[in-house]
Amino acid sequence: MELDSEDEYIVREEDVRDNIHEKTFEDYLDGSHVLDKMYKNGKIWYQLPFGSIVLEEWLIFKTKTQFLDVFRDYCIQESFSVSVDHVDSKRYIARCLMRDCTWRIYALVLRDKVSWAIKKLEGEHATCGRLEENPMISSAWLCKQLLQDLEANLNVPVDLLQRLCMKRYMIHVKLRLLYKVKSLAREQLHGGFAESYPALPKYAEMIKSTNLGSYALVTWTDSLQFKACFISFTVQVRGFLGGCGPIIGIDVAHLNGYYKGVMLTAVAIDGNNEIFVLVYGIVDTESIDSWTYFFRNLRCLFAQYES
Known part of the structure; x- marks a missing residue:
């Protein structure tokens, strides 16, 4: 606040904004809102651990997304699946x-057009039995449930995860689905390939600044897509000059991962008669242009040590 010449308070907009308390969903259920009457017979959903979820009529959820997430957890907990008869922005019938x-x-x-409620529950699961393989189980759901376990050990074998799912959730999960779950968890914990490629120029600069004498080059197309890279650490070059024979071997390997490409390498033989990697590069295809790119940078690399 500020004082003007007549000692009157002038309230600034930012002062008012800072003092306003942002209401939560439950704050509107105190009887002061005209829509409160539609909640009076309902029960607000509060987070319950898997295994103790109970659905009942007029159980109210903050959003449709929350309702669908809780409903999926409940179906998997009770080991049954559903057939959806109708779903849109206003109703869900299954x-x-x-x-x-x-x-x-x-x-x-509900009338606020945001919160959802279970209006009716009918019948019982008297004769349908439990499903060991539940079609409602998705890779995203499993990743959410197992993320903490995978964060502790991302290299855990999939057959161990399979036994864990059976013990903890009483469900049988196919191994190929668990491989996808591990891939999703790795992307959530460490980022995906799409996030890593734009970081390559920064990585190249970091190599040169923290390993003086190293050679790191990343090349992009005119449309700013990754094209090739050429990387050699200074210790690799010094190791070659000081402890390897004066012969360089060239090799190529085709990459079969999510992103294809070709890895070109220059190697030597050290004093133990073992392969000593001198430099490596990644290119899109094996061609005259890609080999020319590789050998041109290899020559520039050794030109730094000619003096």
Whole structure:
């Protein structure tokens, strides 16, 4: 606040904004809002651990997304799947996947057009039994459940994860799905390839600044897409000049990962008669242009040590 010439307070906009308390979903249920009456017979959903989730009529969720997430957890917890009869921005109607089962759920959006509630639950799972392989289990759901375990050990074998899912969630998960879960977890924990490629120029500059004498070059196309790179650490060159024979071998390997390409390498033989990697480069294809790029930078690399 500020004082003007007549000692009156002038309230600035930022002062008012800083003092305003942003209401949460529960703050609107205190009887002061005209929409409170539609919540009076309902029960607000609060987070419950997997294994103790209970659905009931007029259970209210903050959003449709929260309702769908909780409903999926409940179905997997109870080991059944559903067939969706109708879904849109206002309603969600589903039934048990088993034809003879009478279980039904009907949920809808409330008058505020944001929160959702379960309006009706009918029937029981009396004859349908439990599903060991539940089609409602997705790689995203498993990744969310197992992320903490994978963060502790991302190299855990998939057969161990399979046994963990059976013990913890009473579900059988196919190994190929668990391989995808590990890939998703790796991307969430360490970032994906799409995030790594734009960081290559910074990585090259870091190599040259922290390893003086190293050679690192990243090349891009006119449309700013990765084209090639050429990297050699200074210790590799000094190791070659000081402890290897005066012969360089050239090799090529085709990459079969998510992003294809070709790796070109220059190697030597050290004093133990073992392969000593001198430099490596990644190019899009094996061609005259890519080999010319590789040998031109190899010559520039050794030109730094001619003096």
